[in-house]
Amino acid sequence: MNVTTYAVDTAKNVMQLHWVDGHTGEIGRRKLSRARFFEFFAQRPGSHVVMEACGGSHHLARRLGALGHDVELLPARQVRPFVSGNKDDAADARALWLASRHPDIRRVPVKTEQQQAVLSLHRMRAHWSSVRTATLNALRALLYEFGVVLPRGKACGLKTLAERRAEFDAQLPALMQRLVDQHLAALRQMDLEVKRIEAELCAVQAADQNARRLREVPGIGLLGATALSATLGDARAWRRARDFATSTGLTPRHTGTGGKVRMGGISKRGDPYIRTLLVSGARSLLNSPSAPQWARQMLLRRPVNVVVVALANKLARTAWALVAHDGAFDRRWGRPDAVGTTG
Structure with missing residues (x-):
């Protein structure tokens, strides 16, 4: 049975399609809005759909899978060499179709909603940790301009600031003291956000048998x-x-x-x-x-x-x-x- 393969170059509002009919060999190209995109595939028999593994692709893959289509996600870095000529949506969709025929390109597994939700918790925790570090470094730099030097490290820096606050306030104008208070309040709130997410992850681990195995x-x-x-x-x-x-x-x-292979750093x-x-x-x-x-x-x-x-x-x-x-x-x-x- 000849199954038609549809290559989809995704975007927030517009989807570019490229396909070759599995029976006639006719080449098709079409640009669809997001709403029309799902209508298009709802009217098609079960087909093979390929997309780049990028933002929103896992959601689209799940939606198309629910419509009875077989969906594969390809790594964007491995699709790029198949783009010929100038780069545009149509060329990207054609490159996707060509890449899908290549047997050596590894497919990216489609994640479930639960998998993406757990990884979203990790992303937000990493975000708050990064913002917290940036905020503390900004506070450290501002205090340095007034002769206040904090030791390296988050815990040591905040501990020193708390223990010697009265001494430091004598070196700071009132406006700067209020700014320090605002920064410290923001840091405390970020700590709470990180702890809240970690509590959520503890609950996830308790309910996930694989996570409990891995924790061992x-x-x-x-x-x-x-x-x-x-x-x-x-x-x-x-x-x-x-x-x-x-x-x-x-x-x-x-x-x-020439028969000589050299090993480098990790990929x-x-x-x-x-x-x-x-x-x-x-x-x-x-x-x-x-x-x-x-x-x-x-x-x-x-x-x-x-x-x-x-x-x-x-x-x-x-x-x-x-x-x-x-x-x-x-x-x-x-x-x-x-x-x-x-x-």
Whole structure:
């Protein structure tokens, strides 16, 4: 049966379509408004639809899937080489259609609403943490102009400001004192927002069996467990643990010619937030008594950051294995007598 493949270049208000009829081979192009877009596919038999994995694409994929279509999301970076000539919506849609025929381009799994909601909590927590740091640094810089020097670090800086407030106020005009009060109130509110989101994530973990499994792994905490569970979803979207680790950007780039291959730094593909959580967890684990023996031995002959990335890669593969196989974490993980199960 010849199924028509529709390539969709998405935007907020206008959708550009490109397709080749599966029976006649006729090439079709059409630009539709968002409302007409769903009407168009509601009137079509089950088809194959491809889109770039970008803002709003998971929602569109779920909507089209509910209409009976098979939807695939392609990484935007891998679609770009297929654009020929000048770049516009029609050229992008055609490039998507061409890329969909390429067997080596990895598909991005479509996330459920729950997965996106959990990851949204993580995004907002990261946002408030970033704004909090920026606000404290702005306050630190303003106080420095009046001769008030705060020590490095959020906790140390705020503690010093609280303990020596009377001394500092003697150096500050009344207007500046009020500005400091406003900044401190804003920082307290941001702390409350971060704690509220972390409480939500605790509830998510309690209700999510995969997150509870992942939390058992040394080096994976509350943030890592909930974010990895939401990212993995149906872990069978990756054929093996190594593929998932590669998708997080924790494998080295390589380049070669004339039979010589050179390995470089990590590829940094995929979601940088997930990679950050894995690397931070690996660094913490490496400095703890729970660090696996192979990592300790590797630390004797390789730079510490190389070992941290290797351990982060291992954490990613372990997470995939636990979710894909519905397994329980083996406490012998990392010991010489443990049997490797992460691919």
